[in-house]
Amino acid sequence: MDSITDNIRMLMTKSKYKHAELDEDTTSMGSAHITEGISTSATHIHYYPSTSFWKLRSLLEKCLIILNCILLFLVFLFGCLLGSSEKVTTTVNTSYDVMHADLKTQIFNNLADHSSLCLDEKCVRTAATILASVDTRVDPCEDFYQFTCGSWIKHNPIPDAKASWSMFNILDLQNNFIVKNALEKPITSMKSKAEQKAKTYYMSCMDANETIEGLGAKPLLELLDKVGGWSISGKFNISSWRLQRTVETLMIDYSMMGFFSWYVSEDDRNSSRYTIVVDQSGLTLPTRDNYLNKTANEKLLSTYLDYMTKIGVLIGGDEKSTKEHMRHVIQFETELANITEKDEDRRDEEHIYNRMTVAELETLAPFISWHSFFNQAFRKVQRKITPQENVVVYAPNYLKQLTLLVNEYNSTTDGKIVLNNYLVWQTVKALTGYLSKAFRDAYKGLRKALFGSEGGEEPWKFCVSDTNSVLGFALGAMYVREVFNGNSKPMYQSALLLTSKQYYAQAEDMINNIRQAFKTNLLSLKWMDKETFKLAENKADAITDMIGFPNYIMDTKKLDEKYEDLEVRENEYFQNNIRASWHSLKVLLKKLDQPVNKTKWSMTPPTVNAYYTPTKNQIVFPAGILQAPFYDIKQQQALNYGGMGVVMGHELTHAFDDQGREYDKNGNLHQWWNNDTIARFKEQAECFVHQYNNYSINGISVNGKRTLGENIADNGGLKAAFHAYLQWSKQNAKKEHHLPALNYTHKQLFFIGFGQVWCSTTTEEATKLLLEKDAHSPANFRVVGPLMNLPEFSEVWNCPLGSKMNPVNKCEVW
Structure with missing residues (x-):
């Protein structure tokens, strides 16, 4: 959605995860769409390009087509190499320079012990993705973000219609393809009236009859x-x-x-x-x-x-x-x-x-x-x-x-x-x-000034996003069925043979392992008194989690009830949005005398994000983010813990950041900590304020105070996830296979997996805006900042004390 409000929201959510403040029916009065608790729309821009197949493809889509061709070639290449591997002899040099030797040597080194080598399609794809991202010319002890993302940044320029581009954006686009395919099926194939309304709304946005243009x-x-x-x-x-x-x-x-x-x-x-x-x-x-x-x-x-x-x-x-x-x-x-x-x-x-x-x-x-x-x-x-x-x-x-x-x-x-x-x-x-288009064109100059891009994405991309903002949980039902029962793109192929319950079972285990690691870390804290420690431990135990999607969306009757008062007509796009505002307001007002339902969701299932709600003491992980590179049941656990595990740890740690700590285990705001412990917490947290204040881009410094909560969550989440992975690996060492062409240990893969989910590029204008507005630090500092504070990182990568990634003075709260 191309408006000031929407572009800020996309910059701050599509490229990062955060804790939520509103449930699925709650939002501030003061926007056009207020349905589903998602920031809503103001000014939109969408254009209609030519119908040439190649011209219709975005830069990302063209890259994906080319990448698929490359991956097919790599599968063929690895097969050939395996066929000749008995003739290969190599010696392994453990020095840093040889560790980053050319691709051919790395392949042969791994093949020398291919009994633990994974060469199925998933492993080949994963290895190829990592190889296409890392910049081995960079010393990981000097700049781990540039090491993990240098090549990705070089080969992933920002699409013309975007102000930023990241792994979050790529997954979001892939999810939108799935939803698009579902929406463009005949309306008679829709399972519920709510889904039919989503289809109708989508068609009103697509405006095939040019009704919008005619009305002016x-x-x-x-x-x-x-x-x-x-x-x-x-x-x-x-x-x-x-x-x-x-x-x-x-x-x-x-x-x-x-x-x-x-x-x-x-x-x-x-x-x-x-x-x-x-x-x-x-x-x-x-x-x-x-x-x-x-x-x-x-x-x-x-x-x-x-x-x-x-x-x-x-x-x-x-x-x-x-x-x-x-x-x-x-x-x-x-x-x-x-x-x-x-x-x-x-x-x-x-x-x-x-x-x-x-x-x-x-x-x-x-x-x-x-x-x-x-x-x-x-x-x-x-x-x-x-x-x-x-x-x-x-x-x-x-x-x-x-x-x-x-x-x-x-x-x-x-x-x-x-x-x-x-x-x-x-x-x-x-x-x-x-x-009409004239109104959307009027916004181009302001958008360029704010975000460094005039916008203008393809109509279907805009309309899928817009439909999600109005009937997101109806779209969610369609999305879930496509993922687990349909042809939903290669990145979800692991889900196609499983039920959603089976696919998310491992994720649930990860959450429990990370929770346990967080609780274990509490024992080592010297600044927390025993009484507060026990209360904090109880709060960690009380955190509930929801994964994938709310169950009611797969019940057509319940889903229809959610949207039964919302009227949608195909040729009335403007009025559809006015009616959506009215419907959402009515739902919101009715809640005043209702008991709080602590199982309601703040994000729709296709969303590539996650959140913590302090008043519910709850962490939520929509289906949209539970895919590679964050999570896949066929992916190495080192990468799952480094990707999704850190996200889980991040959200869990929000329960104990400078704001979350003010809420007790039941989600009520009051002082439940010892006064001396509060003072010591603030002293520990001040270290983060100073650390992040010293980071800057183009002469603009990060605001360490405004970003404090997210920085605490980033650091605590990484620590909890890594310790949880170490515990898992002790019990499951034989289950971890090596990836082809990579000469990294599983512990090193954990950190590579963590760094690569943050690979991103952003225009100068958008970067400036994020530094001035966002509660999160820029992506590169979300990687190097926590790693600098984690001693285990430097041990795994042999970083000398005093190197950039292993400073003498480190910050720690959790």
Whole structure:
């Protein structure tokens, strides 16, 4: 999905895993799609290239076709080599230079003892993938990321439509191929009404009849008339305008962004119940600094103004007056940015949690009637909100200052026009992606400025992703059937002969082994008191896990019930998205009085990601990520533990990072640690802050404070996974076979497997944005940072003390 919101989401999730904050039906009000708990859509771009087969292939697809041909040749080559291996004699030199000798020598060295050599198709493919990725000219003790990914980076340029490219993106594309094939089957073959709706929605997006192009701006103009008009399009009467009515109409009836965000979610302090949550929001550009640091962002702000002006003109505005109106909107957003709290200052969840009544919220921030606002929303599900209803406010200081700002603007006619223009702009820019090509083209310049790419992927790729955001669990059912019962691409061939339960059984064992390794590591901690240690051990035992997909999606009746109130029509793409917002809002509001279901999912099955939810104390691994190179039942366990095992350890460690540690084993936010232990934890964690602060790209430093939670999880996850693998290998040494053409030990393969899942390339613009916005460190530092802190890595690779990958001073929390 090509919008500011969507591109940020893709950069921060498609190339990394994270802990989740929302369940499958929960999301903030303020976006076009709010279904399934996935960040939603605003502006979209998709283009229609020529019909030539080769031209229709992306660079990745062309590379995959060529790679398959190469792999077939390698299989033939290995067969020939085996046939002549009795004539081969070699000597093995263990020096570093010979370890990285040419490919032919490595093949013969392995063949000398081919009794433990694996030469089936899976092993050949795996070996070829590793060989195509590593750069043996680089000393692994100097830069292990460049060693494991140097060749991959060289041979995997960023596709034209992308701002970044990684193993996550490749798997995501492969999964989308599977879903595409399922969606393009006849609608009569769909197993459920929900799947039929997914097919219909997909077809409305593909727009074979060019209905979208024919309608132009009409759907949006009709919506603007319903919400009271817009000064840009010329149909607006300031004398009858009321702030309260506009906020309620746009932020409730159309679920758009505004001055703040609000949603229904688990109560942090009592995770068995739901509560209304209010938080800061309202900026269009990714970061507050995009507005406040005008010198560094002069070009970006100018491009943003051009984009706004183009959209205004497309809906009938005069260019000169539109630009002037939009300049005032940017000024208002700048003032919002000035009162917006920094992400790194909001990491203490006990500190930002503020429970109050609706009446108290009205006293805190009286720029609107909150009682009226919430009643207007919950009236849709026949639920009354009283002044004594409790809400949780995460940004009380922001709301106080917002009140002063809004009241100042609302005191003059010109100020009211700015407020209306701002609110309506939030709606317009969120919906332009469902309109004709001219609206999508208008975004290209801003996207280029933000991400270094103009976008423009093939229609089917965009539409699969878009359908997943609206009917993701219906797509999930189709995906699961394709993977385990259909022809679902070579990377899933290990699954085709198994049931899903069989395929995921080994993954479940890995989780348990990593949990045990994490608990064992707790015993060596000197900074934790005995009482807190016991509570932490109990929390680790209490972590639940879900793997693959939720069972209900394979029950057509239950799946149909989930989407039964969602109406989808093939030639109504714009209206389908409006109806999707309404459906999701209704589901969300109904939850307020329901008990919390701790088995609901935050990600759809095809998603290449994983997450931890602190209020559920739960780790989840969707089917989409449980494939090579992360995981495969036919893959060497060294690679499974180095790939998926580290992901599992990462998510488990989130339960004990600087935020996760504030939640007890039942998912409730309160202080359950000894005060002295908290102080010592912070001392240990400060080491990570300093370590990652010293990393930089193009002169921009990593923010060690903002990325602290992810860095703790990266380091703890690697340690737990490696120790779990060591324990497994002691008990299963004879089960590990060597890969052809590779002269690495199984322990070394563990680290290679870990490094290679992070191989990626990113544009300079996107890198800058990630450094300024993301809670994760860049991919290369997510590899070298944890490895520098793990003594066992240097032992396995014989890295001298004081070398870059084996510094004297190391950081450790878990």
